[in-house]
Amino acid sequence: MLINLESSSTSQTTHNFVVNFSSFExxxxxxxxxxxxxxxxxxxxxxxxxAFGNNQLRYSPDGGVNFYNVDFDDGIYSVSAINQKLQSxxxxxxHYSVVNGIDTFNISITPNYTSGKxxxxxxxxxxxxxxxxxxxxxxxxxxxxxSTTQEGTYLxxxxxxxNQIQIHCSLAEGSYSNSEASDILYxxxxxxxxxxxxxxxxxxxxxxxxxxxxxIQSIRMRITDQQQRVLDLNGEQVSYLMELRKxx
Numbered sequence: 001m002l003i004n005l006e007s008s009s010t011s012q013t014t015h016n017f018v019v020n021f022s023s024f025e026x027x028x029x030x031x032x033x034x035x036x037x038x039x040x041x042x043x044x045x046x047x048x049x050x051a052f053g054n055n056q057l058r059y060s061p062d063g064g065v066n067f068y069n070v071d072f073d074d075g076i077y078s079v080s081a082i083n084q085k086l087q088s089x090x091x092x093x094x095h096y097s098v099v100n101g102i103d104t105f106n107i108s109i110t111p112n113y114t115s116g117k118x119x120x121x122x123x124x125x126x127x128x129x130x131x132x133x134x135x136x137x138x139x140x141x142x143x144x145x146x147s148t149t150q151e152g153t154y155l156x157x158x159x160x161x162x163n164q165i166q167i168h169c170s171l172a173e174g175s176y177s178n179s180e181a182s183d184i185l186y187x188x189x190x191x192x193x194x195x196x197x198x199x200x201x202x203x204x205x206x207x208x209x210x211x212x213x214x215x216i217q218s219i220r221m222r223i224t225d226q227q228q229r230v231l232d233l234n235g236e237q238v239s240y241l242m243e244l245r246k247x248x
Contacts, residue, residue, distance in 0.1 A: 042236035170220035
């Protein structure tokens with residue numbers, strides 16, 4: 001039988017919701033298994049947020065005498081978007097010049113696709129302060145004040161370490177996350193761009209045993225990354241289509 005669960009049918013968080021059943025009877029003394037047939041999830045979890053403590057930068061236009069804050073709204077940022085935000089604040093503070101009709105800045109943050117690192121270019125006595133915010137971790141920098149042009153010490157981690165998405169179902173058992181028993185129903189690496197809809201339709205669904213007999217009272221569906229950190233979808237809706245079948 002098919003089970004379709006929609007976050008839009010509840011008032012709970014879309015990344016972690018429970019559906020209760022008044023009457024969902026199973027055949028007595030029969031073993032069942034469940035597998036994911038289809039799911040739709042918005043790529044809407046943030047990599048910069050006040051909750052992560054990585055939503056600020058500081059820069060100085062005068063060799064560290066004065067510093068100006070750059071406050072990022074919670075959201076999904078690329079390296080280029082981080083640079084654009086920084087430079088928009090610099091422009092608002094009149095810390096830029098116009099060269100041949102082009103806005104020119106003494107700080108720029110750019111990706112180096114060859115090395116996988118981020119390059120920060122600083123000139124004319126400007127400084128970029130990476131000591132007060134963990135936003136530096138996304139860019140691969142340690143806690144330091146950048147006063148010259150250099151690349152990060154580490155590879156960029158613009159996804160904040162989110163390398164795999166795990167769909168959990170409270171009915172599922174028999175899965176493991178490292179050495180720990182888990183209720184993981186399906187896992188995947190997102191291949192869509194941020195702020196787009198991820199459509200999941202496994203070619204060969206994997207079925208795992210369920211942990212109940214005779215009846216199902218409720219099903220909880222939740223989403224984490226591979227470190228078991230909750231992925232907040234920020235209210236974007238999610239749907240799951242699962243097949244419950246008798247074990248062969």
